[in-house]
Structures are given as C-alpha cells and as structure tokens.
Amino acid sequence: MDGGPCGSSPLLGEAPRCDAAQSQEQGVKAVSNEIREPDLGDLVVVLLASTLAGLRDRLAADGFDPAAELVADLVEVTDDYLTSVSA
Numbered sequence: 001m002d003g004g005p006c007g008s009s010p011l012l013g014e015a016p017r018c019d020a021a022q023s024q025e026q027g028v029k030a031v032s033n034e035i036r037e038p039d040l041g042d043l044v045v046v047l048l049a050s051t052l053a054g055l056r057d058r059l060a061a062d063g064f065d066p067a068a069e070l071v072a073d074l075v076e077v078t079d080d081y082l083t084s085v086s087a
Helices: 018-032 040-061 065-086
Strands: none
Touching: 040 065
16 A cells, blocks of 8 residues: 555545644644634634534434534534634
C-alpha cells in the first residue's frame, strides 16, 4: 500500500491526520490569544449550526430519533464553539 501525503498509510480508508494536527496547533494559538475577532469561518459555523438545528427538528418530527440525537450532539458542539468565540 502506498503511503499518504503525511508519510503513513491511512487505516481502513481513514483520511490522513496531518491536516488535523496542523489545525489543532492553530487552535492552540487562537486559544492563547485572549481576544479573537470573529472571521468568515465563524459565519460559516453560524450557518451550519442553524442548518443542523433545522435538520435535528425535522428528523425528530419524522420519527428518526437516533439520527436526531446525533445531529443534536453536533448542534451542541457548534453552539459551544460559537459561545466561546462570542465571549
């Protein structure tokens, strides 16, 4: 099997993690600054949160409770992120 772009082959079709490590380092840098101005990416997360909330409600109304619970967890994560940015 050929190595991925990070030098190691992904396990069972999993994407290489080099980009995740880089974004995690950037997140640590953003956290070390006490005040961070919201940017365009934060606007995208706002739109994602509202879309996920609508999907959660629709799934629950249509009787897909396990899927609605999963999407509710995603809504909670995006809400927590937005709360940390706006604080």
